[in-house]
Every structure is written in C-alpha cells, then in structure tokens.
Amino acid sequence: MNWKTFLAILARDAHVARRNVVALLFQTFLQPLMFVFIFGRVMVGSGFMPPSYKSLLLPGIMAICMVGTGIWAVAMPLIAEFQFTHEIEDRLLAPMEISWLAVEKVVAGTLQSLAAGLMVIPAAWLLLRPGVDLRVPHPLLFASVALLVALFSATGGLALGCSMQQTHIGLMFSLIVAPMIFFGCTYYPWSALEKFPIMQKAVLVNPLVYASEGLRATLVPQFPHLPLLVALAALAVFNVLLFTAGLRWFYGKAVS
Secondary structure (H helix, E strand, O other): OOHHHHHHHHHHHHHHHHHOHHHHHHHHHHHHHHHHHHHHHHHHHOOOOOOOHHHHHHHHHHHHHHHHHHHHHHHHHHHHHHHOOOOHHHHHOOOOOHHHHHHHHHHHHHHHHHHHHHHHHHHHHHHHOOOOOOOOOOHHHHHHHHHHHHHHHHHHHHHHHHHOOHHHHHHHHHHHHHHHHHOOOOOOOHHHHOOOHHHHHHHHHOHHHHHHHHHHHHHOOOOOOOOHHHHHHHHHHHHHHHHHHHHHHHHHHHHO
16 A cells, blocks of 8 residues: 555545536535425425424435435546546556555545535525524534445445446436435435335335434434434445445456
8 A cells, every 4th residue: 555646646636626616516515405495495484394394304415415426426437537538547557556546536435425414514504594403412423424424425436436337327327326315215214104114124225214314313313213323334334335346346447
C-alpha cells in the first residue's frame, strides 16, 4: 500500500467533486426536496397528512440522498472510465496494488454520501419548520448508522459500476434503484406494511430498508422502527457482500 499515491488520487477525486459541486447539489437534492415539499409541506399544510409526518419523512429522505449520491459518485465514473474514456488505464499505472484503486473509489463515494446526508437535515428543516421533531439521544449510534449507510451506497456503486454495461444504465435505475427506493421504507415505516405480510417479509432483502429504519431509529426514535441492532447488523452484512463482490469484479475488469 502506497499511502502517498492513495491520498493523491483521493485528493484528485475531491477536486473533481468541488468543480462539479453545483451540478452535484442539483442532482442530489432536487428530487428529494421536491418530495419533502410536496409531502411534508403541501400535504401536511392541506390537512391530508398529520403534522408528525414531517419528522417521519426526514430519515427516509436522508437515506435516499445518501444512497443515491454514493451510487452515482462511484458507479457512473467507473462505467465511463472502463467503457468510454478508459481513464482507468492511467490510474492502473499508479504505484500501488490494483485493489486499492477500488478502495479509493469506495472511500471517495462514502465521503460524498456522508456530506449529502448531513446537508439534508438543515435543508429539510428550512422547508418543514415548524414541526420537525428530531431527537438524537445517542449521537455515536447515529454516526455509526450514517457511516454504514454511506459505505453501503459506495460499495453498492462499486458493485454496480463493475457489473453494468454502459448501455444498461437506464435499466440500472429503472429496475434496481427505483424499486429499491419505493420499497425501501423511505416514505413510511416498515411497520406500515403489516397489512401486507408477504410484502413486509419480501422487502427485507432490500438494504435500503435497514438504512431508512436505522436512521429513523436514531433520529426519530418516537416512531415505529426496526430494532437498531438488526439494522446495524444487516447493513454490515450487505457492506461486506457488496464490497467483496465489487472488489472481485473490479480486479477482473482491471486485469482484462
């Protein structure tokens, strides 16, 4: 491991992200904030939703922003670099092991995901106030969940970026990302599916469920949520599986 090279490549990715910060902000926050405004402001203000829905909605929006940002930040550059620009070939000549290039991608995506998630809280608070009741009784638990969610988004982006063809980008979002969001308990708690027992069990294969429920447990614990230990354990397992698969696929693509 060459830490100087690793940090130089990481700094380069940070510089690229800073140059595209405006486009990144619009891409990350526009759709979630529209959902926040419509469901949290318009629907609540019109009396169709209870005022408490504002607080229930915020952790799910945070999960969507974090997962979307991490996947986009890792998967899209990998797809372009491997199949279009071939920029990855220059990085493969860097004086460090090939696998550490994948680790650098995951670290960069994790940092971007964390930044996006933390920015959601003040942005949504401005749109939804008054009435947002956030409670963080255990900041370390919240930080642990946020880190695991960010890692999940980055490792998921690594796995998708190394397994998808450029022509299948549309399918990736329509067949993987979109269903993951709508069935990820982002706009409702997992307990809301009690009347649909088969679906309630089926959605447990969706890692976004544990991201949303974990953030809900640490930000708004007064609402129903999955046990926090279950969410933490599930996110850790998904991270290991996705990182292992993504690392293997990255190495295979790089060598070939």
